[in-house]
Amino acid sequence: MSMDQILVISIIIIALAIPSLLAAYSESRPPRAAAIMLMIGGVLLVVALTQKPGGYKFDEIPHVFVRVLADLMR
Template identity: 45%
Template sequence: MDHDLALIVGLVLIILSIPSIIAAFSDGHAPRVAAFTIIAGGALLVWAISSKPGGYTISDVPDTFVRVVARYLP
């Protein structure tokens, strides 16, 4: 897995776990699956940022997202 893909997958995992956290708290349950998803997404983010020479900036994220989507969609 390359750095760009890991960054985007990590961000998508974190963003998609937010509704799960809200639903778990509103039902009175512990957000176990959402917590695991956030940990996995955070690990992917940390790996992508630390292993890419020069790292990423906030302004690099939209361009990276478009490049990754364009690479994997026909």
């Protein structure tokens, strides 16, 4: 698995944790699933950012998404 794929997966997991956090907050229950998702996404994000030579720039992220989606379509 490439670092681009790990970065995209981590961003998607973190983005999916946000609605879970809001739902848990609005229902006054502990956000266990969201916390686990945030931890997994955070670890994957740190791995992707530290293991890629040169790292990622903020404006590079949309191009990374497109590359990963293009690889999946092929």
